[in-house]
Structure formats: structure tokens, C-alpha cells
Amino acid sequence: MTTSPPAGTTQEGTRRDGRAGPATSLTVTEVRAVLLSHRYPQGEELTWVGGTIRSWDAALVEVVLSDGTRGVGEAGAGIMAATAVPGLVDAFRPYIVGAAFESPLEVADHLRAYTAFWSRGGIASGVAGAIEIAACDAVAKRAGVPVHELLGGAARDRIRAYASGGLGTTFEQVADWAATQVAAGFEIVKFRAMSDPDTTLRLLDHVTATLPDGTRFVIDAVQACASTPWSAEDAIRVGTRAAELGALWYEEPMQADDVAGFARVRAAVDVPVSGVESNGTVREFAELIGAGGVDLAQPDATFVGGFRAFSRVARLAHGAGVDCVPHVWGSGVTFAANLHAALAEPTVELFEYCTLPNPLRDALLIEPTDFVDGTIGAPSAPGLGVQLTEEIERRFAFQAGGGHVIR
Known part of the structure; x- marks a missing residue:
């Protein structure tokens, strides 16, 4: 695994202000894609010169750590191409499940390094980043701190x-x-x-x-x-x-x-x-x-x-x-x-x-x-x-055929 320091830190686990940061080591045991949609009621769609936005879609990624802590990330391109994300998550799964990291900030680099034949950019890199973001969310939740603490601390309030x-x-x-x-x-x-x-x-x-x-x-x-x-x-x-x-x-x-x-x-x-x-x-x-x-x-x-x-x-x-x-x-x-x-x-x-x-x-x-x-x-x-709850997954169940489609 890589050992370069996280963004905003001088060494693993040290904040920008010199105080010790939370423990950051982790092992991912599960990863899944979660597609969600908010479908706008008829007459309330968002319209612009690029077309009509009938739903706001999201392609989320949830990871589970070995201690059961869950975290959530998002592939931003999912607003337009949500259905492309689950297959990419499946393709990344063998390279993330069971892998041990000193910091969640190593995750996306690790995934791109092992999948360099097909993940060099575009939505694939975004999905790798979504997994990293989810890992950071989980580690920060485990430590009881906001994610910016893992990034070296907030530079401003x-x-x-x-x-x-x-x-x-x-x-x-x-x-x-x-x-x-x-x-x-x-x-x-x-x-x-x-x-x-x-x-x-x-x-x-x-x-x-x-x-x-x-x-x-x-x-x-x-x-x-x-x-x-x-x-x-x-x-x-x-x-x-x-x-x-x-x-x-x-x-x-x-x-x-x-x-x-x-x-x-x-x-x-x-x-x-x-x-x-x-x-x-x-x-x-x-x-x-x-x-x-x-x-x-x-x-x-x-x-x-x-x-x-x-x-x-x-x-x-x-x-x-x-x-x-x-x-x-x-x-x-x-x-x-x-x-x-x-x-x-x-x-x-x-x-x-x-x-x-x-x-x-x-x-x-x-x-x-x-x-x-x-x-x-x-x-x-x-x-x-x-938060990603069962109620949210039910309430915003994915509906294909919407999203930010440019026509």
C-alpha cells in the first residue's frame, strides 16, 4: 500500500496544526452501489436549453469496514450515467474487499494502480474516488470526527x-x-x-x-x-x-x-x-x-x-x-x-x-x-x-430514464 501522507498532513495521523489525528487504518469487507432518484412531479421538472431534467439521480457507493462501520461516497457522473456505476463497482470489488490500508486516502490510488488497463480517467476514476470517499466517511464515523479532520483539519470555520x-x-x-x-x-x-x-x-x-x-x-x-x-x-x-x-x-x-x-x-x-x-x-x-x-x-x-x-x-x-x-x-x-x-x-x-x-x-x-x-x-x-437509510432507499428508489440527459 502507499504510505504518502494524506492531504493536509505532514505524516499519517497528524493534523495541519500538529495535533494527533484519529486512527485511520481500515479493511473493507463489503462494497455496493446504491442508485437513487428524486422524480420531479409532472409540471415541476427542471427545464433549460439542454433539455428537461425529469429526475435528480445519484450513484452512491457504500462500504462496510471489518468492524461493521459503514460509509457512503458518490460518483458525480451518476447524475447523467447512474446505470454505468454498478458494473464498475463490481469490477473494483476484487481489488478492495479484504485489502488493508493505513489510511482511507490510499484507496483510490490503490484501485487505479491495480486497474490501470481500464480505469485511467472518466467515470471509472470517479467510482474509485467514490469508494475512497466512502472509506473516509466510515473511518471518520468510527472515530467520531468530521471527515475534514482526516484531511488535516479545516483551514477555516x-x-x-x-x-x-x-x-x-x-x-x-x-x-x-x-x-x-x-x-x-x-x-x-x-x-x-x-x-x-x-x-x-x-x-x-x-x-x-x-x-x-x-x-x-x-x-x-x-x-x-x-x-x-x-x-x-x-x-x-x-x-x-x-x-x-x-x-x-x-x-x-x-x-x-x-x-x-x-x-x-x-x-x-x-x-x-x-x-x-x-x-x-x-x-x-x-x-x-x-x-x-x-x-x-x-x-x-x-x-x-x-x-x-x-x-x-x-x-x-x-x-x-x-x-x-x-x-x-x-x-x-x-x-x-x-x-x-x-x-x-x-x-x-x-x-x-x-x-x-x-x-x-x-x-x-x-x-x-x-x-x-x-x-x-x-x-x-x-x-x-x-445518512443512507433503508427508508431513504425506499423513498428515492431509482427510476431509469431520467437524470440530467442533454438533448
């Missing part, structure tokens, strides 16, 4: 959050959403582009004209824009207008794999460029940052491969003079995992808070989110602060 959502198919829907977020105490709002660049330019003008003084905004081009990417020239036109209007950053102006396109857009616009939330490896972030593609990296612990991978990206970004803000768009498990990861990294100062209605997210959280004056407080419950 609270973290500033921005409102993320901004779906809708009309300018008015997006503007109304933004106004609601400002009224709730957010100082930063992020809304999504329309399908074509010209309509997106008009959307920018419309929404920003309605924002109160002092409110900052982010425009998310959703890989320019999702299924039919814009040209670099069009992405630059949108970014130029976003800069003129004072955007805080311009998100994913090109398709995720178009590293050269990211670099071209970034060089041409006077607004910070960000990406790529769906990257499944630290290597992909290294390539994007090395090419000059982004001013702001957006790793997601449930996509990029777990807590240790998240920390590597955050530190890589900081070393290159690039900011780091996590992507957070999933169930309560994804929310909690990224919150603990962000709190434990001294250089991460902003957190994405999806404000779209999601009863599944809320049911999985043990305590309501501590949101006050635009900030979120550090969780204090043992583990991630999430």
Missing part, C-alpha cells in the same frame, strides 16, 4: 458560497432565479448560457441589467454549449461581452477535451476562464493548466477521483498561480464531500452551492446546511454528515 443554478429557457426565468438568490443572501450568482452565442449575448445583457449593485455574476457556457459546441470565435465573442459586463469568470467556453481551444479563448478575453468540472484525473488538470487554458480550476472530488486527487489539483493550481473553486452538482453526498475537501485546503476560498430544488440532496444530509450571510459553516457531525 466558514467558506464563502456562490449561488449556482440559473437554468430556464427564457431570459425572465433566469433573471428571476438570480433575484431570488440575491434576496437569500448570495453576493455571487452563476447562470447558464443559451444554446447559441447570439442568444447568450442577449441573455447576458438582460440578466446583468437586473442585478443589484455589488452583485457579481458568472456565466457558465456549459462546454460551449453542451451537445453542439460553439466555435472558438463565438466563444470569444461571448467572453468579450462577459468581460465588458464585469463577469467574475467565464466557465467552460469550449468542449472539455479542447485544451488548445481553452488556451485560445483565455488568451483573447479579458475575463478569467474556468474549467473543467468533469475532468477525471489530476493529469487532465495538469495539461489544462500547463497549456494556459484556465485562470480557475474546478475539480470535483466525486469526478476527479477522491479527496487526495482533489487536494493534488488544488495544490497544482496554487503552484501555477491558478485559483481553485470546486464544482458541486449532485446529491447531499457530493455536496458534503466537496465541502470537506474545500474546507481542508487553505487556498480554496469559494464554494459552489446549487440552489435548485433537490429533496434527495436534503434527505441525505444529517443536518441542514449552515448557510448564513453568503457563507457555509464547517460540518461538525461525524463522517461526511450524511
Whole structure:
């Protein structure tokens, strides 16, 4: 097994502040995939230019330790491809059940090392990370401490959050959403582009004209824009207008794999460029940052491969003079995992808070989110602060055919 120290520590079991941490050794005896759905009632579906979100799906992973302690993780890509996760969990099972680790932060690296012929990135790396996150949840629960204690301790008590959502198919829907977020105490709002660049330019003008003084905004081009990417020239036109209007950053102006396109857009616009939330490896972030593609990296612990991978990206970004803000768009498990990861990294100062209605997210959280004056407080419950009960599995039984399907 690997023996490198966990994120935020100088040696195994030692916190950033020098105090001894909890015992972290573990053996996994069981692992299973748990697929869940919140199906929106007819007429209450989430609509945007990418299609209709009929359900919010989640692909969770539960592990059981040798002492019976259970932990839960999530593969973030499950919001779109939940049915791909159980087979990957089955494929990883021979490499995790019965294996002994000195720290749960070794788990994803171990799995990727033993399965390197097929797990180098994408949803496979995310599932490995989900198993690591679940192991961290279990070990922290066993010790009676929040997960951020395993990551070296929280670097701050609270973290500033921005409102993320901004779906809708009309300018008015997006503007109304933004106004609601400002009224709730957010100082930063992020809304999504329309399908074509010209309509997106008009959307920018419309929404920003309605924002109160002092409110900052982010425009998310959703890989320019999702299924039919814009040209670099069009992405630059949108970014130029976003800069003129004072955007805080311009998100994913090109398709995720178009590293050269990211670099071209970034060089041409006077607004910070960000990406790529769906990257499944630290290597992909290294390539994007090395090419000059982004001013702001957006790793997601449930996509990029777990807590240790998240920390590597955050530190890589900081070393290159690039900011780091996590992507957070999933169930309560994804929310909690990224919150603990962000709190434990001294250089991460902003957190994405999806404000779209999601009863599944809320049911999985043990305590309501501590949101006050635009900030979120550090969780204090043992583990991630999430629960997976038989009642939740019944109430949110998986229903195929929904999820975030882009059409």
C-alpha cells in the first residue's frame, strides 16, 4: 500500500496544526452501489436549453469496514450515467474487499494502480474516488470526527458560497432565479448560457441589467454549449461581452477535451476562464493548466477521483498561480464531500452551492446546511454528515430514464 501522507498532513495521523489525528487504518469487507432518484412531479421538472431534467439521480457507493462501520461516497457522473456505476463497482470489488490500508486516502490510488488497463480517467476514476470517499466517511464515523479532520483539519470555520443554478429557457426565468438568490443572501450568482452565442449575448445583457449593485455574476457556457459546441470565435465573442459586463469568470467556453481551444479563448478575453468540472484525473488538470487554458480550476472530488486527487489539483493550481473553486452538482453526498475537501485546503476560498430544488440532496444530509450571510459553516457531525437509510432507499428508489440527459 502507499504510505504518502494524506492531504493536509505532514505524516499519517497528524493534523495541519500538529495535533494527533484519529486512527485511520481500515479493511473493507463489503462494497455496493446504491442508485437513487428524486422524480420531479409532472409540471415541476427542471427545464433549460439542454433539455428537461425529469429526475435528480445519484450513484452512491457504500462500504462496510471489518468492524461493521459503514460509509457512503458518490460518483458525480451518476447524475447523467447512474446505470454505468454498478458494473464498475463490481469490477473494483476484487481489488478492495479484504485489502488493508493505513489510511482511507490510499484507496483510490490503490484501485487505479491495480486497474490501470481500464480505469485511467472518466467515470471509472470517479467510482474509485467514490469508494475512497466512502472509506473516509466510515473511518471518520468510527472515530467520531468530521471527515475534514482526516484531511488535516479545516483551514477555516466558514467558506464563502456562490449561488449556482440559473437554468430556464427564457431570459425572465433566469433573471428571476438570480433575484431570488440575491434576496437569500448570495453576493455571487452563476447562470447558464443559451444554446447559441447570439442568444447568450442577449441573455447576458438582460440578466446583468437586473442585478443589484455589488452583485457579481458568472456565466457558465456549459462546454460551449453542451451537445453542439460553439466555435472558438463565438466563444470569444461571448467572453468579450462577459468581460465588458464585469463577469467574475467565464466557465467552460469550449468542449472539455479542447485544451488548445481553452488556451485560445483565455488568451483573447479579458475575463478569467474556468474549467473543467468533469475532468477525471489530476493529469487532465495538469495539461489544462500547463497549456494556459484556465485562470480557475474546478475539480470535483466525486469526478476527479477522491479527496487526495482533489487536494493534488488544488495544490497544482496554487503552484501555477491558478485559483481553485470546486464544482458541486449532485446529491447531499457530493455536496458534503466537496465541502470537506474545500474546507481542508487553505487556498480554496469559494464554494459552489446549487440552489435548485433537490429533496434527495436534503434527505441525505444529517443536518441542514449552515448557510448564513453568503457563507457555509464547517460540518461538525461525524463522517461526511450524511445518512443512507433503508427508508431513504425506499423513498428515492431509482427510476431509469431520467437524470440530467442533454438533448
